Amino acid sequence: MKTIFTQGPSLVIQLLIVLLLSSGLMILDHRYQYLNSIRSTFSTLTLPIYYVANLPSELSSWADSNIVSRSELLEENQELKDEVLILRAQNQRLIGLESDNARLRSLLGSSRKLRGKRLIAELIDVNSNNYSQEIVINKGSIDDVYLGQAVVDADGVMGQVVEVSNNTSRIILITDPKHAIPIKNNRNGIRAIAQGNGINLNLMHLPNTIDIQQGDVLLSSGLGEKFPDGFPVAKVVSVTKKNDQPYAQVIAEPTANINTANHVLLLWNKPLEAADPAKEDQQ
Numbered sequence: 357m358k359t360i361f362t363q364g365p366s367l368v369i370q371l372l373i374v375l376l377l378s379s380g381l382m383i384l385d386h387r388y389q390y391l392n393s394i395r396s397t398f399s400t401l402t403l404p405i406y407y408v409a410n411l412p413s414e415l416s417s418w419a420d421s422n423i424v425s426r427s428e429l430l431e432e433n434q435e436l437k438d439e440v441l442i443l444r445a446q447n448q449r450l451i452g453l454e455s456d457n458a459r460l461r462s463l464l465g466s467s468r469k470l471r472g473k474r475l476i477a478e479l480i481d482v483n484s485n486n487y488s489q490e491i492v493i494n495k496g497s498i499d500d501v502y503l504g505q506a507v508v509d510a511d512g513v514m515g516q517v518v519e520v521s522n523n524t525s526r527i528i529l530i531t532d533p534k535h536a537i538p539i540k541n542n543r544n545g546i547r548a549i550a551q552g553n554g555i556n557l558n559l560m561h562l563p564n565t566i567d568i569q570q571g572d573v574l575l576s577s578g579l580g581e582k583f584p585d586g587f588p589v590a591k592v593v594s595v596t597k598k599n600d601q602p603y604a605q606v607i608a609e610p611t612a613n614i615n616t617a618n619h620v621l622l623l624w625n626k627p628l629e630a631a632d633p634a635k636e637d638q639q
Contacts, residue, residue: 473500473623474621474623475499475501476620476621477493477495477507477525477620478493478494478618479493479619479620480492480493480494480524484615485554486533487533488532489515489554489614490526490529490532491514491526491529492525492527493507493524493527493620494523495524495525496520496521496522496524496525497520497521497522498523499622501517501520501525502517502520503517503518503520504516504517505517505622505623505625506582506583506622506625507527507621507622507623508587508612508621508623509613509617509620510613510621511588511611511612512587512588512612513537513587513612514529514530514617515535516528516582516583529552530550530552530610530614531552531553531554531555531557531614532552533553533554535551535552536552537549537550537576537589538550538576538577538579538580539574539590540575540576540577541572541574541575542574543573544567546566546567546568547577547579548560548561548562548574548606549561550574550590556593556607556608556610557590557609557610558605558606558607558608559574559604559606559608562603562604563602563603563604564597564598564599564601564603564604566604568595568604568606569592569595570592570593570594570595571591572591572592573588573590574588574590574591575587575589576588582625584623584625588612589610589611590610591609592607592608593607593608594606594607
């Protein structure tokens with residue numbers, strides 16, 4: 357204040373005039389809104405300055421929300437690859453389920469052609485090598501499974517039951533070297549015994565003069581009453597006849613899906629007890 361007064365009375369008068377004018381303008385604006393148009397004009401003129409001043413902050417905010425680091429992109433890309441792998445695996449499982457359903461429908465279709473009780477069972481274990489061809493199923497004595505029971509699938513004879521427990525059973529396949537099944541040639545009715553060789557079947561003791569050809573379909577003959585008569589067993593794939601040997605070498609391939617079946621069909625040749633009518637025609 358001392359500096360102001362030393363500069364002369366003219367400066368003080370100027371300050372008083374500015375103060376009075378400012379007060380008057382404030383009063384007029386407050387009471388009569390005279391300065392609204394002027395304020396609006398100044399706001400319009402200063403708007404670009406406001407945008408320019410705020411631009412760095414807007415750019416920073418946009419960058420934070422839109423610019424992603426390389427590491428984040430790589431991480432997101434890996435996550436997407438993992439999701440794709442999981443989805444593809446799930447899709448493969450669906451394809452497998454569709455195949456299983458198709459095989460079950462085929463199996464059920466073949467079971468309707470058979471008379472008597474039949475029961476679908478699922479494979480739970482496989483013991484397959486050159487010396488043993490066996491499977492384990494999830495049905496046992498509580499399901500009335502019995503020793504020697506015939507087991508088939510939609511395309512042919514699979515084998516027969518050799519061991520039964522409460523909830524599981526062991527099946528010897530027709531390709532097992534210890535298994536033999538009586539068959540007949542569907543083309544001419546010739547009978548023979550087909551024995552497993554670990555992979556296919558050998559037709560035993562057929563003379564060189566026998567009428568058997570590659571492509572002949574072999575059916576179960578029903579002898580021994582283990583297997584239903586006329587059920588497909590194998591198809592002849594090789595016939596070798598040598599003059600220095602008395603018997604022909606005949607190899608047949610099983611018609612059943614020995615290596616791929618997931619479900620089998622148990623057949624009952626024995627008459628059912630009258631006490632269990634509800635179990636007839638079970639699937």
